[in-house]
Amino acid sequence: MASTAGPAASGKRPAVAALAPLGCGPRALGGSDDDPAAGKRRRSGVHDDSDRPSVDAPNPPPSSPPSAPALQLLVRAIGTRELDLRDSVHAMVCMPRYLARCAAELPATPAGVLGTFAVTVPTGTTAIAGDAFTKCAGLAQVTLPATVTAIEAGEHVVALPECRGAFSGCLSLAAVTLPLNLTEIGDFAFAQCNSLADVALPPNRTETGRSGFAGCASLSGIALPPTLAKIGRATFWKCTSLVEITLPPNLTEIGNSAFSDCTSLSEITLPPNLTEIGDSAFRGCTSLSEIRLPPNLTKIGRFTFSGCTSLVEIALPPNLNTIEHGAFYQCTSLSEIAMPHNLAEIGQAAFAWCTSLVEITLPNCHVRIGPHAFAGCPGTPRRPGG
Numbered sequence: 001m002a003s004t005a006g007p008a009a010s011g012k013r014p015a016v017a018a019l020a021p022l023g024c025g026p027r028a029l030g031g032s033d034d035d036p037a038a039g040k041r042r043r044s045g046v047h048d049d050s051d052r053p054s055v056d057a058p059n060p061p062p063s064s065p066p067s068a069p070a071l072q073l074l075v076r077a078i079g080t081r082e083l084d085l086r087d088s089v090h091a092m093v094c095m096p097r098y099l100a101r102c103a104a105e106l107p108a109t110p111a112g113v114l115g116t117f118a119v120t121v122p123t124g125t126t127a128i129a130g131d132a133f134t135k136c137a138g139l140a141q142v143t144l145p146a147t148v149t150a151i152e153a154g155e156h157v158v159a160l161p162e163c164r165g166a167f168s169g170c171l172s173l174a175a176v177t178l179p180l181n182l183t184e185i186g187d188f189a190f191a192q193c194n195s196l197a198d199v200a201l202p203p204n205r206t207e208t209g210r211s212g213f214a215g216c217a218s219l220s221g222i223a224l225p226p227t228l229a230k231i232g233r234a235t236f237w238k239c240t241s242l243v244e245i246t247l248p249p250n251l252t253e254i255g256n257s258a259f260s261d262c263t264s265l266s267e268i269t270l271p272p273n274l275t276e277i278g279d280s281a282f283r284g285c286t287s288l289s290e291i292r293l294p295p296n297l298t299k300i301g302r303f304t305f306s307g308c309t310s311l312v313e314i315a316l317p318p319n320l321n322t323i324e325h326g327a328f329y330q331c332t333s334l335s336e337i338a339m340p341h342n343l344a345e346i347g348q349a350a351f352a353w354c355t356s357l358v359e360i361t362l363p364n365c366h367v368r369i370g371p372h373a374f375a376g377c378p379g380t381p382r383r384p385g386g
Contacts, residue, residue: 123147128166130154130186135169140195142167143177153186153209163188163211171195174218178202185209187232194218197241201225208235210255217241224248231258233278240264243287247271254281256301263287266310270294279324283307289333293317300327302347309333316340323350325370332356339363346373353377 118141125145130152133139154165165188167173174195182202187210190196196216200223207230213219214237228248233255236242244267251271256278259265266287274294279301289310299322306329318340325347336359343363348370351357358379374381
């Protein structure tokens, strides 16, 4: 028979905690678990079949597993009589490790055993754990309450290798509502959400987490807040449907590979206060045809614009001092370039294999030119009047 010991003695996780991955606690998806009424009702466990409540089923059992809504109805039906059994079923329905396993067994069409579903996170939740919904392939819509202030950082698992974030790998996620008070969006938060087409970041954000939206192949629009000062490393890497983006005026830094391989990106205006563009920031943006760099930029990093095969024109800012290794490597449509008078260094292979580059104008001052800087270019570097 079941013991009458309380929840602490039973070692069972409360229902709210069952919504979150093990080790994350109730804050991941449900606020406080201090429910006196629930404590009075809770039993320690089920030890034999005679203790299990019976559930009348007018129809014979289905040949395939029940749908997610049916399982959720079961949770509610047994919730008032056997809370520990409710916890077990709740965990089976909601915890991502089970959803990921089920999703892996579904056919390629969306109409699988579980299908797709929406989740509204309960009011009172303050943080979403870094792996709360990882690889929930059936999750199509999520609404976060106003009480959520943080989506915690995920992790890069080198041994696999893969990145795990709060909603990473949610292949069906097409809509997400972010609360206005959200101040933290952690690393890998929405990486590889292939169905996510549009998202608006909350107004108080000052930077984006690493790889926050990396690999979101359907993302075609994103509204960045005016307070944003930094776009983190690989934030929009391989967002292949992103055509244009408006950067906020206070932006000062674009991280490494931030827009790398955004193959549809054709237009972007860099704000005047931008002082740093990271390595490979626009590498492989094959549709980008024109870009104007901000006046205070002093360095173009390694491979920043390499492989931008549609880039026809670029105006280098007057204060530019260094063009690093491979910065414009294989920009095959670039036909002319005029170096600013403060330029001191052109790195190795900086303009290599720019096969349309016929006009290359160097400043009158001394410039250190690295090996193969203009290899494969039809034009020859010259100075004004030369």
